[in-house]
Amino acid sequence: MSDTLLSIQRMLDKKSLDIVGYFNPDGSDNVCSKVRTILLIGPKEPYFWDVFKKSREYKNKKENPLDRWSKKTIKEIAIKFDARSFFPFEEPFQPFITWAQKCSTMRSSPVRLLVHEEKGLFISFRGALGINEYIESPDNSKDICTSCEKPCLTACPVSALNQDGYDVIRCKEYVNTPSGQECRNGCLVRRSCPSGQNLRLKEQSNFHMRAFLSD
Numbered sequence: 145m146s147d148t149l150l151s152i153q154r155m156l157d158k159k160s161l162d163i164v165g166y167f168n169p170d171g172s173d174n175v176c177s178k179v180r181t182i183l184l185i186g187p188k189e190p191y192f193w194d195v196f197k198k199s200r201e202y203k204n205k206k207e208n209p210l211d212r213w214s215k216k217t218i219k220e221i222a223i224k225f226d227a228r229s230f231f232p233f234e235e236p237f238q239p240f241i242t243w244a245q246k247c248s249t250m251r252s253s254p255v256r257l258l259v260h261e262e263k264g265l266f267i268s269f270r271g272a273l274g275i276n277e278y279i280e281s282p283d284n285s286k287d288i289c290t291s292c293e294k295p296c297l298t299a300c301p302v303s304a305l306n307q308d309g310y311d312v313i314r315c316k317e318y319v320n321t322p323s324g325q326e327c328r329n330g331c332l333v334r335r336s337c338p339s340g341q342n343l344r345l346k347e348q349s350n351f352h353m354r355a356f357l358s359d
């Protein structure tokens with residue numbers, strides 16, 4: 145890892161965040177030409193949840209606490225490294241999924257969600273940093289799923305998420321039934337992936353599921 149990446153990771157460590165991948169943008173990425181490397185930032189689980197729960201944003205119970213905390217935290221780090229910050233929940237919306245697929249660490253899975261080599265199907269982004277230094281992104285040819293028996297394809301009890309994609313309405317209907325309560329502790333498809341399946345705390349999954357159901 146380059147010195148710059150190590151320095152940024154050290155700052156992120158204090159907030160239980162991780163560089164989950166990086167790539168070198170080109171003209172199609174529609175970012176300032178000074179940005180030579182984009183780092184995608186995600187939670188370092190399971191530690192992340194405890195850090196976030198101690199934050200003012202979590203405690204003051206206002207809307208979108210996780211987005212507000214992420215914005216504040218990542219912007220502070222961006223300033224220290226003369227970097228630009230980008231967020232998946234803020235306009236102008238950037239193509240985070242496309243960006244992720246340009247990183248060596250992530251791929252599209254058999255259920256069409258992104259899969260990360262360590263965080264599996266629980267990969268998520270709290271933001272991204274665009275830095276002016278060129279740090280060559282590693283070889284992009286890694287295949288995460290080839291040797292896996294692919295339990296993700298059959299883990300959803302109502303086939304709301306499989307090789308045909310994601311039926312959000314069917315998923316929400318099931319999660320709202322008594323038999324769907326286990327999904328509130330984490331989607332069974334995401335939990336079936338051997339990579340990262342024990343990293344996310346149930347309480348954190350529950351928080352995300354409540355936000356998803358109230359959408």
Ligand code: SF4
Nearest residue numbers: 300305315327331332
């Ligand atoms: S949350 Fe439950 S119902 Fe929804 S896709 Fe995951 S396993 Fe299926």
Ligand code: SF4
Nearest residue numbers: 253289292294296337
């Ligand atoms: S369960 Fe296996 S096939 Fe499915 S996303 Fe995870 S590694 Fe890939």
